Amino acid sequence: AQSVTQLGSHVSVSEGALVLLRCNYSSSVPPYLFWYVQYPNQGLQLLLKYTTGATLVKGINGFEAEFKKSETSFHLTKPSAHMSDAAEYFCAVSSVQGAQKLVFGQGTRLTINP
């Protein structure tokens, strides 16, 4: 079975500050890892994904994440927060083996302070 834990249901940062959203996963097989963003009353948009290869993954809107197998982590970062980054962020895990469903974390609501 696979699972995802997102540390911190709410994160608040100042505009221009570093954004760090934490995600730890559990998987008995090599994982595929994803970060999605959800704006109010909208569907989910893929920010970035890790499948194989380079462990540092760059996504849209200046976000990146690093897959660390030894720490079972896939934290999301952005060097400088923008007001438009305010949204809910979801980390998800899947794998090439078995079911193709995504298993999501509980989500982290990011607030940007002016």
Added chain:
Amino acid sequence: NAGVMQNPRHLVRRRGQEARLRCSPVKGHSHVYWYRQLPEEGLKFMVYLQKENIIDESGMPKERFSAEFPKEGPSILRIQQVVRGDSAAYFCASSPPTLWNEQFFGPGTRLTVL
């Protein structure tokens, strides 16, 4: 290019009524997934379908819920005899057959059961 379409966007039903949620995948996508998001929670997988086949329904409640993806037309998630606990946002996602690990999400249907 149209993305995943879901309708209705909002649906209000009284207890005991039926709810039908529709999902039109991205053109050319043959894989459809349904997820449910309860208030203040992450998304939970419900069912994975390909044209005319249910591939994985491990997340579907055993009673009252059913899903289909016919050869022609949209995918339908059907909830019979709705109860207040069914109130949630229901998201559909689709993926192409050769890139299953990239799921494109629709805007969701928000079901309210009175």
